[in-house]
Amino acid sequence: MHWLCPRRDVVAVSGQLTCEVDGSSGDIVAIRPEGLLDLTGTATLRTLLYKALAEVPHGIVIDLARVRLVDDMCLTLFPAVAKRAATEPGVSLVLCGADPMMRGRMAALGVDRGVTISADFSDAVRIVRSRQAFGARFAESFAARGESVPRARQFAGWACGRWQVPEAVTQRIEVIVTELASNAVRHAGTPYQLVLRRFESFIHVAVLDEDDQLAKLVGPATPFSPGGRGLMIVEGFSSSWGSYATTRGKSTWAIVRYRPVAAA
Secondary structure, three states: OOOOOOOEEEEEEEOOEEEEEEOOOOOEEEEEEEEEEOHHHHHHHHHHHHHHHHOOOOEEEEEOOEEEEOOHHHHHHHHHHHHHHOOOOOOEEEEEOOOHHHHHHHHHHOHHHOOEEEOOHHHHHHHHHHOOOOOOEEEEEEOOOOOHHHHHHHHHHHHHHHOOOOHHHHHHHHHHHHHHHHHHHHHHOOOEEEEEEEOOOEEEEEEEEOOOOOOOOOOOOOOOOOOOOHHHHHHHHOOEEEEEEOOOOEEEEEEEEOOOOOOO
16 A cells, blocks of 8 residues: 655745655654744645645644744644544544643643644554554555556455445445546546545545646536546435545545444
């Protein structure tokens, strides 16, 4: 499994703040801001964190050990990001590395009531690992070639089989994956990753590519045009869908809800 999130990269957030994005562990992304965290840097850092969330890792650990706080209001960034994380089921967000003064300011603002805060990085990773549900996630990377589309569809069918998803639901998911993978090949023209996650009453499908043009439902140019119906099909077969920017491109996702078969 290979993440589209760069294995390790340094991003300039503002004139006084840089941020290391480290996806080298594969399923947990470490975000390490360094420098002065002011209001300007806070807005840009929020966007970066939203993009990291859109890549649907198991978790994100934000290491604040090298951050100097300019304004306490900057700390309200983290509840906002945690709120977004709550819309990405299965993605854990943990803060670590804050010095005692910063932790005191977080407590005063109530940040610790909505965000998990850990003492150090290793403990933060342990917390994320403890929240993972074994077997609830499958991911595979594909080249930007037409022959990858049936392989992506087959992979989705295999994952649904492992999860014992009802056949009718599996067929819907396979159709959605076919359309999203086809769009990645035809429009993005970049390698892409398919991520499937199982929850109690729905399957979350995401296709991540390296094109930053977000997917939009436009439809065919005319009723007789041969293409342009892919996202219409996705909308019709899913409970909801959308497209988010990521650190390297975008994620186009869909949710298919269903009623799991009760165990005998």
